[in-house]
Amino acid sequence: IAGITQAPTSQILAAGRRMTLRCTQDMRHNAMYWYRQDLGLGLRLIHYSNTAGTTGKGEVPDGYSVSRANTDDFPLTLASAVPSQTSVYFCASSDSQDTGELFFGEGSRLTVL
């Protein structure tokens, strides 16, 4: 089934630990995105990639890093988690960077204690 897959679905993490959220798509989309969603706030862009081999910073990049070694995979790493990074994280993809029709993964709920 074509789509975008995130893992893990949910995770509780001690502050200071390193964590990688995985994201894989099989739609051959060029652009991929990581958002966080917090109650009362709109989706906020963390990092994005317009094509394999390139990445860019979004609105809230601090404390996060990404890589885009190939078209399909776009992992998000928290080098040293802090409680303010408790959130729901959505990975998304689109055919190109200039289309607003995004396809989202099911989300990863992360709690940092």
Next chain:
Amino acid sequence: GQNIDQPTEMTATEGAIVQINCTYQTSGFNGLFWYQQHAGEAPTFLSYNVLDGLEEKGRFSSFLSRSKGYSYLLLKELQMKDSASYLCAVMDSNYQLIWGAGTKLIIKP
């Protein structure tokens, strides 16, 4: 700064019509998008407007006025499954999506 405003919550009755408004102030404009998000699930794309006017898609319609920085999503013949949050997003001049906080729509029987 860039800003998207939409009501936090709305309540409507099954079978009725509801209009969810969205106003925006952004650096440039390359389209306005509506997404639906059921509780605990991912957002899914509903509609796209880039020119002024009404776009109809079944029970859902979306309207845009670029001069007023205004859009609305119209839902007709409401069903219980329409209970969800509706997200308004605008693509700015840098092709970045700016998102509103979403409108939680509660449908009552």
